[in-house]
Amino acid sequence: MRLRARDVIALVLVAAAVVPYVGYLIEGEMPLISSTREMASTGIFFGALAFWIIRGGNRPGRLGRIEAGLAVLAVTLYVVTIALAATAAADLLLAAFMLAVVVVFAVDLLDQSGTQQPAGHLR
Numbered sequence: 001m002r003l004r005a006r007d008v009i010a011l012v013l014v015a016a017a018v019v020p021y022v023g024y025l026i027e028g029e030m031p032l033i034s035s036t037r038e039m040a041s042t043g044i045f046f047g048a049l050a051f052w053i054i055r056g057g058n059r060p061g062r063l064g065r066i067e068a069g070l071a072v073l074a075v076t077l078y079v080v081t082i083a084l085a086a087t088a089a090a091d092l093l094l095a096a097f098m099l100a101v102v103v104v105f106a107v108d109l110l111d112q113s114g115t116q117q118p119a120g121h122l123r
Contacts, residue, residue: 006056007109013050014105017043021098036085036094043094044078047101054108063111070107074100 003011023030024039033039051071077097084090 006053010050010054010105010109013046013053014102017046017050017101018098021094036090037082040078040081040085040094040097043098043101044075047074047104050105051108054105063107067104067107067111070100070104074104 020030020033020042021039024033029035030039033042074097077093077100081090081093081097084093
């Protein structure tokens with residue numbers, strides 16, 4: 001698999017969301033991030049930007065519907081995380097949201113790489 005420049009930029013953006021999340025898990029806060037709402041907002045910002053960059057106007061590939069479903073799930077988890085940020089479930093929702101951001105990126109990267117073979121195709 002050959003990474004394009006936009007793939008690397010998107011990877012850096014996803015890492016810009018995941019690294020503060022790991023620090024948030026360890027320390028309970030990071031510089032400029034002191035609450036679940038702020039962490040979720042950081043994740044949606046960098047995740048959406050990465051998705052926009054990696055897609056870059058390209059049409060969805062074979063996994064387009066799966067990507068769209070996962071993206072809707074990630075946005076839904078973001079909204080629920082923000083809405084329930086003051087509850088005991090906030091940390092679990094934040095973890096599910098951050099995982100969804102990483103999975104959307106991974107599926108999009110897989111789809112854009114063109115490495116997937118059609119069903120029934122043998123090499």
